[in-house]
Amino acid sequence: MAIVELAPEAPVVAPAVGTWRALRAFLRNPAAVIATLFLLLVTLIAIAAPLIYPEDPLSMVARPFLWPGQNPKFPLGSDSLGRDVAAGLVWGARISLVIGIAAMALGVTIGIVVGATAGYFGGRIDDALVRLIEIFQTTPSFLMLVVLVAIAEPRVESITVAIALVTWPTIARLVRAEFRSLREKDFVTAARGLGYGHARIIFIEILPNALPPIIVTSSVIVASAILMESALSFMGLGDPNRISWGSMIGAGREMLRTAWYLTLIPGIAIVLTVLALNLIGDALNDALNPRLSAER
Amino acid sequence: MSMFESRRLLRVLRRTVVQAVPTVLGIVVLNFLLLQLAPGDAADVMAGESGAATEEGMAMLRRQFGIDLPLLQQLMAYLGNLARLSLGFSPRYGMPVGELISQRLPSTLMLMGLALVIALAVGIALGTAMAMTAGRWPDRVISVISLIFYSVPGFWIGLMLIVLFSVKLGWLPSGGQETIGGGLAGFDMVADRLKHMILPATSLALFYVAIYSRLTRAAVLEVASQDYVRTASAKGLSPLSVTVRHILRNALLPVTTLAGIHLGGILGGAVVVETVYSWPGLGRLAFESVMRRDFNVLLGVLLLSSLLVILANTLIDLLQAWLDPRIEVR
Secondary structure, three states, X not given: OOEOOOOOOOOOEOOOOOHHHHHHHHHOOHHHHHHHHHXXXXXXXXXOHHHHOOOOOOOOOXXXXXXXXXXXXXXXXXXXXXXXXXXXXXXXXXXXXXXXXHHHHHHHHHHHHHHHHHHHHOHHHHHHHHHHHHHHHHOOHHHXXXXXXXXXXXXXXXXXXXXXXXXXXXXXXXXXHHHHHHOOOHHHHHHHHOOOOHHHHHHHHHHHHHHHHHHHHHHHHHHHHHHHHHHHHHOOOOOOOOOOHHHHHHHHHHHOOOOOHXXXXXXXXXXXXXXXXXXXXXXXXXXHOHHHHHHO | OOHHHHHHHHHHHHHHHHHHHHHHHHHHHHHHHHHHOOOOOHHHHHHHHHOOOOHHHHHHHHHHHOOOOOHHHHHHHHHHHHHOOOOOEEOOOOEEHHHHHHHHHHHHXXXXXXXXXXXXXXXXXXXXXXXXXXXXXXXXXXXXXXXXXXXXXXHHHHHHHHHHHHHHOOOOOOOOOOOOOOOOOHHHHHHHHHHHHHHHHHHHHHHHHHHHHHHHHHHHHHHHOOHHHHHHHHOOOOHHHHHHHHHHHHHHHHHHHHHHHOHHHHHHHHHHHHHXXXXXXXXXXXXXXXXXOOHHHHHHHHXXXXXXXXXXXXXXXXXXXXXXXXXXXO
């Protein structure tokens, strides 16, 4: 770990891994590049949904049960109520991405605050917070999620908060472990010696060094948040006013025997998006932990 | 087991139990308070279902369910029940919660058990194959497959399996736990039950197949770099024998102990998979009781699943302490 000179305003330590080298390693991984491009495409489609399909995706626009390819106006067919499957897919991307990213951001923030506090201060605070993490981790998270969403009435905001509430312990554990090993390092002692406050040491000195594993885990958390949202909407616990990939599968399930394309198509959208996020997570892991990837 | 050893294990057990008690208490209180935040109660749902209800009728229902009392009094009553090992009464199902749960628990445990067995067996096999071909094309192909397994929603693969194996091929039943009115007995009954379990257990297992194959791959590669493995190869043992007898044996311990950690996740996954396959288990019960605001049942299921997780973790702690004498105090 390189220690740079102690300029009064600069952080005491440079990032542990060269950002550029990590980026180059990431870009050398073809799967990661394809996954990134795919996710960019999905994001663009989600942003442009009102332009591509201006009308409400929940409205009836076609004859019910059009199979994909049957009518070129509705390339992916229509469901039992004559709703355009392609429009549902495009609008569903919005919900998946918004909930996935927002839940990740909230969960990671809570996880960092709790984990950093526990790991940095140690002692009684640590004991209490570890107990709290344990309580959350002992309850099966999907069960907890169902209870939370049912209690709060299913809406995009409440689903996001509920997913964040069941994911933060993972990040908190990780951050706590990083902080425990980093707080004894020379650069932290140096920062203390310079009289920096706790908040500054935690967020400006230690946190940047703990970031690589947090970044890797974050991409996996977006993936699992999307999976959780889809499972919730499949079970009828999604936002009833928004179409989502999970709710499309839930509605298509009734016609599984005859119109299985209604279940197949949104599922493929979920799998590809989640797969792309997991591929990116893997590639980030390799790029940010060069030691591990060399062992491969 | 020597006197010394069993005393050491007892110490580990006592430490785990001492730590578990406040956690369980915290879970119960937290869940209890959480459920109080829910809009509507069992009386509202029942009134909504019956279509017509008077204020007096609702008040009577609430008094009957004990949900008209002040919050703290309700919590104390619940904890008092727990102290007498009772989970309370479910007005909706008209029977004690403990009885209701014990009816549903076995089918969920069987489903989870089979899923875990499939996940471990397939995961370890794939992971070993990956490690033995590390860096070459079989490794890459399997790792992509396992990443796909990791990305597939369990409920969706469940539905797709139904389309393929029940609707198109007609090989396996699409739901339920047994053939209704089949009048089967003995071996036929077991075979029938097993047939009903294959698809749900597979749907539940795929995600964990992915996890265990990656863990096994890493563990096998780690062990393979140890000196004693080089020694085994140097003394002329066949690669297969080295892999199975020297590497796998040592690599599997961390993998199988991790299986306990995933118990909670598998239980959560069971909620969704049981919905897909109309499997009469605990997950389905939890979901129904959320929708019906039957909080006694829900609290019971939540408490029981936490206890299951704690029990699994304790067993793992004991197993590890037994296998590795250096582990005593974390």
